[in-house]
Amino acid sequence: MASLVSNNLWRHGPGSNTYNSCRPMELGSGVLVGLPFFGDSALFADDITFRSYCCETVPVYISTALKTTSPYRYLDEVVKDWQTFIHIGDYVGGSSQYAVYAVILCMTSNFVITVFLTVICCINISGRAYKRILQLLRIASFIASLNLTIFIIKVLRKLEREHNKYGIVRAHSIIHLFSDDMAFVVLDFLATLMFQFCQVGIVIRLFQRAQEKRIIFFVGVVLVMTANILWVIPPFSNHANGHKKNWQILRPFVYLFRIAIATSYASIVIYHIWQKKKLWFKFNQMGLLTLLTFLVLLLLPGFFLADVANLWISDLGDVFNTTCYVTSTVITWEWLDRLNVLERKEEAQSILGRPIFEEEQQDYRFAKYALRVQNALTRRESHETLNRIDTSNSSEICDLQTISRYDPEDQASEGRSIDQIHFNDKGSYKELAVKKLSSARDKILYFTDQIVQKSVGHNNNSGSSKNKETKRRKAMVRKRLGLDRPGVYIYSTKEVVFNSDQDDEDEEDDSDNQDEDGGSKTLTSNDTSHC
Amino acid sequence: MVCMIHIVVFLLSITTVFEIFPLITVPVTKHLSLSSFRNHYYGLFGWCVRGKDQELMCTKKKIGYDSTDVDSSGHVLALPSNSKVVVSNLLVVHPISLAFTSTLLVLAVIIMVTPLGDSPEMLLLTALFSLPTFMLCLLCFLVDILLFISKLDWPGWLMLAATISVALCCSMLWVMRRVVSVKKYESQQSTAHVRSIEQYPISDICQSKQGTNSSELESTAMHTDSLLAPEVSYRGFID
Numbered sequence: 001m002a003s004l005v006s007n008n009l010w011r012h013g014p015g016s017n018t019y020n021s022c023r024p025m026e027l028g029s030g031v032l033v034g035l036p037f038f039g040d041s042a043l044f045a046d047d048i049t050f051r052s053y054c055c056e057t058v059p060v061y062i063s064t065a066l067k068t069t070s071p072y073r074y075l076d077e078v079v080k081d082w083q084t085f086i087h088i089g090d091y092v093g094g095s096s097q098y099a100v101y102a103v104i105l106c107m108t109s110n111f112v113i114t115v116f117l118t119v120i121c122c123i124n125i126s127g128r129a130y131k132r133i134l135q136l137l138r139i140a141s142f143i144a145s146l147n148l149t150i151f152i153i154k155v156l157r158k159l160e161r162e163h164n165k166y167g168i169v170r171a172h173s174i175i176h177l178f179s180d181d182m183a184f185v186v187l188d189f190l191a192t193l194m195f196q197f198c199q200v201g202i203v204i205r206l207f208q209r210a211q212e213k214r215i216i217f218f219v220g221v222v223l224v225m226t227a228n229i230l231w232v233i234p235p236f237s238n239h240a241n242g243h244k245k246n247w248q249i250l251r252p253f254v255y256l257f258r259i260a261i262a263t264s265y266a267s268i269v270i271y272h273i274w275q276k277k278k279l280w281f282k283f284n285q286m287g288l289l290t291l292l293t294f295l296v297l298l299l300l301p302g303f304f305l306a307d308v309a310n311l312w313i314s315d316l317g318d319v320f321n322t323t324c325y326v327t328s329t330v331i332t333w334e335w336l337d338r339l340n341v342l343e344r345k346e347e348a349q350s351i352l353g354r355p356i357f358e359e360e361q362q363d364y365r366f367a368k369y370a371l372r373v374q375n376a377l378t379r380r381e382s383h384e385t386l387n388r389i390d391t392s393n394s395s396e397i398c399d400l401q402t403i404s405r406y407d408p409e410d411q412a413s414e415g416r417s418i419d420q421i422h423f424n425d426k427g428s429y430k431e432l433a434v435k436k437l438s439s440a441r442d443k444i445l446y447f448t449d450q451i452v453q454k455s456v457g458h459n460n461n462s463g464s465s466k467n468k469e470t471k472r473r474k475a476m477v478r479k480r481l482g483l484d485r486p487g488v489y490i491y492s493t494k495e496v497v498f499n500s501d502q503d504d505e506d507e508e509d510d511s512d513n514q515d516e517d518g519g520s521k522t523l524t525s526n527d528t529s530h531c
Numbered sequence: 532m533v534c535m536i537h538i539v540v541f542l543l544s545i546t547t548v549f550e551i552f553p554l555i556t557v558p559v560t561k562h563l564s565l566s567s568f569r570n571h572y573y574g575l576f577g578w579c580v581r582g583k584d585q586e587l588m589c590t591k592k593k594i595g596y597d598s599t600d601v602d603s604s605g606h607v608l609a610l611p612s613n614s615k616v617v618v619s620n621l622l623v624v625h626p627i628s629l630a631f632t633s634t635l636l637v638l639a640v641i642i643m644v645t646p647l648g649d650s651p652e653m654l655l656l657t658a659l660f661s662l663p664t665f666m667l668c669l670l671c672f673l674v675d676i677l678l679f680i681s682k683l684d685w686p687g688w689l690m691l692a693a694t695i696s697v698a699l700c701c702s703m704l705w706v707m708r709r710v711v712s713v714k715k716y717e718s719q720q721s722t723a724h725v726r727s728i729e730q731y732p733i734s735d736i737c738q739s740k741q742g743t744n745s746s747e748l749e750s751t752a753m754h755t756d757s758l759l760a761p762e763v764s765y766r767g768f769i770d
Contacts, residue, residue, distance in 0.1 A: 011612070011614055011615065212705075215659070248615070248618075249617055249618065249621060252621065252677065256621070256673045256677065257670070260666050260670050260673060264666065264669070304673075305676070308612065309681070
């Protein structure tokens with residue numbers, strides 16, 4: 001019973017009700033019928049002692065009952081204990097919510113949902129964009145599925161063992177496993193942690209401005225790490241006996257903290273769903289998917305309320321918890337993917353393309369991008385004309401590095417040529433300190449951007465080409481043009497073929513001279529690229 | 532923009548008032564309680580029980596209830612949700628949340644009445660500060676629900692309204708940060724743009740149009756301070 005009490009986060013454990021029928025009762029003399037090893041014969045006995053078949057001081061009842069019309073009747077103590085048993089609402093009582101069938105149905109349905117969403121996540125969701133976070137999502141879903149598979153196998157084996165050994169099947173032996181099975185606890189913790197990081201990635205996807213992405217990344221990672229570090233402290237604190245009472249408060253606090261994070265996540269995504277209400281019905285299944293996303297986002301806060309209100313799922317929350325995280329992450333991801341497709345279509349059809357924000361202009365990003373492309377193209381030309389033999393990769397990389405190092409805002413490089421040699425000129429300590437601090441800040445921002453944009457941003461690698469050489473050359477061209485960077489992409493490349501008037505005239509002249517040679521000359525390669 | 536910061540200050544003032552109510556529940560005052568359940572009245576700093584003579588008997592004022600407390604009939608304290616009594620220590624988030632909300636209100640007032648409201652950094656700081664404020668407000672409501680479930684009295688339900696109000700303020704502060712950032716950028720751009728424009732008086736254009744050809748007109752560079760009205764310049768070219 002002690003383990004049961006520690007299992008619960010904030011609620012008192014199941015009450016220890018006393019059942020008199022579990023104690024020996026003196027019935028006096030009488031006739032015993034239907035005894036084992038005696039066949040149909042009856043036996044007269046003087047001092048008969050009766051005790052119900054009990055397990056852990058709780059009577060075990062069979063699923064058959066005597067009819068009211070039967071000449072026999074149960075003992076009064078047995079009937080009294082039965083009434084007590086069925087009126088206890090927790091999982092050691094006789095409430096139908098905690099019947100073994102309901103509990104197994106719960107777990108298997110959660111298992112099916114989790115595995116189904118894992119399969120969808122691995123097969124259906126595209127891996128081209130947001131590759132890193134998607135990988136994390138797949139790993140988390142796989143761990144959750146694996147965890148539930150192992151758990152269900154363990155549960156069924158335990159039930160079988162108990163049935164063979166004691167002849168009973170108890171629901172509360174399953175509840176024990178949630179806290180006692182370390183494999184389940186560890187895998188569940190890992191899956192939840194990964195899902196929470198994926199949710200941070202989803203929120204980053206919702207916002208388009210780089211600064212907001214950075215802020216969400218920092219705040220989200222701090223919140224997730226705090227919640228999970230605090231979550232793992234209480235199990236270890238059990239060893240410190242003197243401070244056990246102080247640690248008791250931490251577990252419910254972190255539980256509420258997780259619910260608060262989940263509620264914040266749901267609020268942000270639902271707000272975004274509301275903002276995109278024009279796109280709800282632009283796609284066949286979009287309306288249905290939006291409704292489903294809305295519902296699954298509210299699952300975790302909803303289950304918290306149901307748990308607190310002690311409706312049904314208390315103590316089974318761990319299984320529902322995993323499923324809630326899987327659904328609220330995978331389905332939202334799928335919804336966002338479809339929304340992105342719709343938005344891209346609209347942007348491609350519009351004149352302006354994707355929206356550009358002021359912060360993208362502030363650091364001369366477009367000027368830098370243009371300069372980079374221009375320099376790359378001119379240097380390539382000069383390389384080709386001047387030094388056709390030496391076309392090694394190292395020189396190109398060097399060029400790109402030189403260009404990328406060139407910063408129009410850099411005061412030190414202002415007025416200098418990038419081809420000149422400069423000696424180190426030391427400034428004052430104040431300038432040095434400011435420079436160090438700013439470089440440290442820039443490095444942090446650089447790594448944040450690398451994580452945010454490389455893992456959550458677009459990844460333009462195409463996996464279709466099998467030819468390695470072609471792939472390498474394509475990648476080189478993309479890198480040279482800056483298309484490997486996040487936020488820069490081509491919406492569509494169209495090849496426009498038309499006959500000019502002059503060509504028509506030439507054709508007419510040619511057709512006069514040559515009877516059947518009237519091939520049209522084409523002007524090609526008109527592309528529409530936006531960045 | 533001005534309207535938005537006024538709404539934020541108004542909402543935060545209301546939220547602060549809402550968050551003060553749980554602090555003045557029993558045993559600080561005799562008439563307000565976070566929850567009432569079977570003649571027991573629960574507050575932030577203790578709990579009370581109504582005796583046979585209809586008089587309230589309260590515990591000492593401190594955060595969190597004591598599990599050894601007994602009521603007038605000798606029963607050990609029980610919470611409506613069957614929670615462990617030690618969980619009541621989580622009620623400490625109420626005063627912390629009030630402190631955060633008050634600070635946010637002060638920041639919002641500073642933005643409203645000082646030129647700091649035009650600073651994107653100040654708005655970013657305030658918007659960032661609004662995030663833990665929202666989380667704490669939400670935690671207050673969740674703690675109340677956890678301890679008292681549906682037996683909450685109206686000061687407890689006010690926390691739900693406070694949470695929604697802070698969420699609105701949080702959203703508006705982030706919108707304001709965007710607006711200020713765009714405005715700052717536009718003002719910088721327009722200043723740079725105006726500096727780069729060479730302006731010509733309309734009279735010179737008209738005269739030069741009549742007397743000289745267009746190539747000479749381009750080489751004329753006489754700077755004035757006033758901007759050209761577009762319709763006037765249009766009329767001049769038609770002539």
